[in-house]
Amino acid sequence: MTVQTLIITEEFAGERIDKALSSIQPEWSRTQIGNWATDGIVLVNGEQVKPKYKVKLNDEISVDVPDPEILDVVPQNMNLEIVYEDADVLVVNKPRGMVVHPAPGHLNDTLVNGLMHHCTDLSGINGVLRPGIVHRIDKDTSGLLMVAKNDIAHESLVNQLVAKTVTRRYTALVHGHIAHEKGTIDAPIGRDKRDRQKQAVVDKGKHAVTHFRVLDHIGKDFTIVECRLETGRTHQIRVHMNYINFPLAGDPKYGPRKTVEFNGQVLHAGVLGFTHPTTGEYLEFEAPLPEDFTTLLQTLREQQA
Structure with a gap:
């Protein structure tokens, strides 16, 4: 102790x-x-x-x-969708509903469990619970993540995130009709003083910038947007879109109570690009919208028709 x-x-x-x-x-x-x-x-x-x-x-x-509990992360065969892999990095398309890394009380069925079964060479910078994990997306957000397979690659990818040179573009469904074609939200994010489980735009928060552009409208009630992250704060897109009064559909934490049937925010990390740690080549990957996302859009379009 x-x-x-x-x-x-x-x-x-x-x-x-x-x-x-x-x-x-x-x-x-x-x-x-x-x-x-x-x-x-x-x-x-x-x-x-x-x-x-x-x-x-x-x-x-x-x-x-008390001293922290010693946790043992067990490899699990999950048939992960590996989009790209070499000796230094891999890119995985995480399904909605999967937690990225284990935590006390949730040691199994995470992306890390699957990665440890898929390969044994993951960077150790983030410790036993988060091997290889350079950045995260929320449990109910689907899409692309880059994973480091050694410490040198890990440091390179983290430095690119800090330098804001990593491309991260998300597709989101938000409530409301956004009239303008594009915009930038530059508002600091920190812990919500009224609810420590949430983030919020606060005066003394960390610098956070989200760029967005409108892709399509579904009637007067919904807008499909592409969000590009310049920074990577916790729940950034969810907090920022709610801040400008266009909260993500299905979001149980930041959205309205009456929303779509989706069991989570309608958000997909569809485009990921970075410079390879060894070759210096710029790599960019794209994952199409998952079936549940496209099915929801079709259903809403039919309802709004």
Whole structure:
């Protein structure tokens, strides 16, 4: 175990201890902190408290953080759709509904499990739970991901992401009729202060830019757009499109309650391009819209006809 000590500032005074600590240390969930308090490993000024305790200004909180659980990721045969592969990188078309990498409580049936069965040479920079993973897309977003097969390739691809030279274009279905042909959303993204499970446009968030262009309209209620990421913040397209009042259809987190029958946001990472880490050649790949996406569009068109 590792003891961490925190001092409560005016910003968090008066909040429940589980809420305050989860805001100060985002990697700790409120449930996790509540369990720790119940177990007696969260002390306020040397005394045990309950999860509902409201912290006071200058409270000294010590947390005896348990050692992380040692997790064993098991290779699984998933018949992945590998779009490209060589000795340094591979590109995979991830299906909607698949989580990219394991996490405590969800160790199996992820893309990483499938990649570990497909090949044994994956970069180790991101550790045992995320071998080879350079960037992610959400569970219910389908489409292309680049994977590094060694550490040199990993560093090259990450540097390209930082330099904003990677091409990432997504197709999305959004609510509403976008009247203009294209636009750019330049708005910083950070954790939503009201809901730590969400991201939001916030004044002190990280720089985030999304370019979009209209591909088609479905009646007056929906617009099909192509979004090009200049940066890669968590939930960026979902947050940005909602910010300009055109939320993604089917999005359970950022969209309206009454939406399409899709069990997730209607979003597909269709185009991915990068410079090969070894050859220096620019490579670009395209994955067509999955069948469930095209079926939904056809259904909506028939309804709007």
